[in-house]
Amino acid sequence: xxxxxxxxxxxxxxxxxxxxxxxxxxxxxxxxxxxxxxxxxxxxxxxxxxxxxxxxxxxxxxxxxxxxxxxxxxxxxxxxxxxxxxxxxxxxxxxxxxxxxxxxxxxxxxxxxxxxxxxxxxxxxxxxxxxxxxxxxxxxxxxxxxxxxxxxxxxxxxxxxxxxxxxxxxxxxxxxxxxxxxxxxxxxxxxxxxxxxxxxxxxxxxxxxxxxxxxxxxxxxxxxxxxxxxxxxxxxxxxxxxxxxxxxxxxxxxxxxxxxxxxxxxxxxxxxxxxxxxxxxxxxxxxxxxxxxxxxxxxxxxxxxxxxxxxxxxxxxxxxxxxxxxxxxxxxxxxxxxx
Amino acid sequence: xxxxxxxxxxxxxxxxxxxxxxxxxxxxxxxxxxxxxxxxxxxxxxxxxxxxxxxxxxxxxxxxxxxxxxxxxxxxxxxxxxxxxxxxxxxxxxxxxxxxxxxxxxxxxxxxxxxxxxxxxxxxxxxxxxxxxxxxxxxxxxxxxxxxxxxxxxxxxxxxxxxxxxxxxxxxxxxxxxxxxxxxxxxxxxxxxxxxxxxxxxxxxxxxxxxxxxxxxxxxxxxxxxxxxxxxxxxxxxxxxxxxxxxxxxxxxxxxxxxxxxxxxxxxxxxxxxxxxxxxxxxxxxxxxxxxxxxxxxxxxxxxxxxxxxxxxxxxxxxxxxxxxxxxxxxxxxxxxxx
DNA sequence: TACTGTTTTACAAGCGTTTGCAAAGAGGCA
DNA sequence: TGCCTCTTTGCAAACGCTTGTAAAACAGTA
Numbered sequence: 001x002x003x004x005x006x007x008x009x010x011x012x013x014x015x016x017x018x019x020x021x022x023x024x025x026x027x028x029x030x031x032x033x034x035x036x037x038x039x040x041x042x043x044x045x046x047x048x049x050x051x052x053x054x055x056x057x058x059x060x061x062x063x064x065x066x067x068x069x070x071x072x073x074x075x076x077x078x079x080x081x082x083x084x085x086x087x088x089x090x091x092x093x094x095x096x097x098x099x100x101x102x103x104x105x106x107x108x109x110x111x112x113x114x115x116x117x118x119x120x121x122x123x124x125x126x127x128x129x130x131x132x133x134x135x136x137x138x139x140x141x142x143x144x145x146x147x148x149x150x151x152x153x154x155x156x157x158x159x160x161x162x163x164x165x166x167x168x169x170x171x172x173x174x175x176x177x178x179x180x181x182x183x184x185x186x187x188x189x190x191x192x193x194x195x196x197x198x199x200x201x202x203x204x205x206x207x208x209x210x211x212x213x214x215x216x217x218x219x220x221x222x223x224x225x226x227x228x229x230x231x232x233x234x235x236x237x238x239x240x241x242x243x244x245x246x247x248x249x250x251x252x253x254x255x256x257x258x259x260x261x262x263x264x265x266x267x268x269x270x271x272x273x274x275x276x277x278x279x280x281x282x283x284x285x286x287x288x289x290x291x292x293x294x295x296x297x298x299x300x301x302x303x304x305x306x307x308x309x310x311x312x313x314x315x316x317x318x319x320x321x322x323x324x325x326x327x328x329x330x331x332x333x334x335x336x337x338x339x
Numbered sequence: 340x341x342x343x344x345x346x347x348x349x350x351x352x353x354x355x356x357x358x359x360x361x362x363x364x365x366x367x368x369x370x371x372x373x374x375x376x377x378x379x380x381x382x383x384x385x386x387x388x389x390x391x392x393x394x395x396x397x398x399x400x401x402x403x404x405x406x407x408x409x410x411x412x413x414x415x416x417x418x419x420x421x422x423x424x425x426x427x428x429x430x431x432x433x434x435x436x437x438x439x440x441x442x443x444x445x446x447x448x449x450x451x452x453x454x455x456x457x458x459x460x461x462x463x464x465x466x467x468x469x470x471x472x473x474x475x476x477x478x479x480x481x482x483x484x485x486x487x488x489x490x491x492x493x494x495x496x497x498x499x500x501x502x503x504x505x506x507x508x509x510x511x512x513x514x515x516x517x518x519x520x521x522x523x524x525x526x527x528x529x530x531x532x533x534x535x536x537x538x539x540x541x542x543x544x545x546x547x548x549x550x551x552x553x554x555x556x557x558x559x560x561x562x563x564x565x566x567x568x569x570x571x572x573x574x575x576x577x578x579x580x581x582x583x584x585x586x587x588x589x590x591x592x593x594x595x596x597x598x599x600x601x602x603x604x605x606x607x608x609x610x611x612x613x614x615x616x617x618x619x620x621x622x623x624x625x626x627x628x629x630x631x632x633x634x635x636x637x638x639x640x641x642x643x644x645x646x647x648x649x650x651x652x653x654x655x656x657x658x659x660x661x662x663x664x665x666x667x668x669x670x671x672x673x674x675x676x677x678x
Numbered sequence: 679t680a681c682t683g684t685t686t687t688a689c690a691a692g693c694g695t696t697t698g699c700a701a702a703g704a705g706g707c708a
Numbered sequence: 709t710g711c712c713t714c715t716t717t718g719c720a721a722a723c724g725c726t727t728g729t730a731a732a733a734c735a736g737t738a
Contacts, residue, residue: 003723003725004725005724015724016726016727019725019726020727047725048723048724048725050725051723051725051726052725052726053725054725055724055725055726055727056725056726056727
């Protein structure tokens, strides 16, 4: 493996001169720089980032922790973050904490040991699990940005979306179409006061006669299917369904079509997230668009600022983003309803 | 940041002793080892992998290059590879080469500079683009495994799937249902002799009276939509459609339903890949299951063997896997066809 | 020519580990 | 007690780079 020294010998200069030439330092003659660069290219020299990191104590690597990849939200997020990191000259170490986030602590520790310059931690259904490890990182002043609202958010730099506002807006849309019995199916309340379920409940509470049904604990297509059938079998079966996210909505639409119920003619359906699948589904899904591009960009920007500026660590930064409703074809007025 | 030295001072031994204690060397007294480990834990010492990598010339990091993440095949692959790598004690540097793979060379170079122990390169629609950079890596004897069949495959270690066999099996299934006019829509032939389109054409050629239509250059939902409408408008409009992958199949099913054509009643549809979406789609999609779990595991295993064993680099290893047909609900017999 | 000031280059220390080798201790035996 | 072995520990070099500082080279000026 060619090193700085090899290049130096070949160019007849010392290795520090080569280092400066390659780093574009001003303390060097333009002509020698050119010559050295040409020699370096000739030998196929590739800078050793490991050695550089050790010397500079900067790895130009970011760590990303994500719970899973089956929910298409996460791949998209990964893609965007890789992209923004790369623009800024950073590589990305990817860790997967598991749907139950049980590996979260270990992931953080692994990233710490690899001396990443900063970490983006995507919180999941369980919020943050590796609090201890985070404390250690914060003692070491290693920049870390949490994605998604979590309890005790004031302890972290954080980028999140006001899902409650999204749930509120979506629910009001359904209410305005005339729906009163609306069921929301999903795993669990996980964003505290900013949870979409909270927004749903608030909108329903504000509407006289509205009958909210919230069915949590739904993690699989099977569970969604069972829940849909139970709800449809009840006396006051809902005229509209909301999936906790677009994936749950696809499960619901399948359950409905299996039961011979057409959507949106007989029952309205909405999702959350505005993933690609929302546009592929038939009927195309009315959903709440999550500002994922902005989330990714804000997170990277915030992290890079922390890394370079090291500004006042005692004040944590928060960015709260707003989602917005995307109306497509999956929600009509309830059958028995006439304006 | 606590170092070996800090721990050593606190424990009253030299840093090399600490190093040995933490590495579990036998050249050390069990009692002192215990004591040192306890001291290390007390100080929150985290080994510096950068320094370790420099000293050992092993980073315990793998590089993964993937073209994009919108096709759900890639996220799933990433997830599996991260998982297998982690089991073996490796971290994962993720690089995205772009749908056009224009960044592939740069990705490989970046991984090289970061001194990963090995690279998994996922080839895309364009096969391999960074041949030059690969040559350089191979000169340096950096282990690299290519995913997906590419021209001049004999030059690389490679794990691939015989898509042609999958296309052949799927097409024969449609033929056996009575379809003769079958259209395949997709981007382009990209797997050489192992391409699914080749398998399709072979099966069609073997069936008297079969009329294959292959429409390439279809990269977006819009393009798929146009193609479907053109095909449906022709005299001998196809009775069955095959999507190059499950994503293209979802585009087709939407075009069909927009055109008021029911699937599978009026037209059959099949996909390729058996991604999650194939099970969510209505109708649930008949498709060719790609052995993605085996691909991921084989690739990591092959790479790790190369890294540790360094066996006979002159002989490249190939693993060819077989896909298999998954019959669901999207393919019936053609309308005018009676057995 | 000698001196000063300004590039330009070389030297050397340091980043935090690992690891071969030497040294120190401990214990056994004559 | 002295010698030898074996175990345990410490020393120092190395990994490949960055960077502060000293030295050299080169002009320009008096």
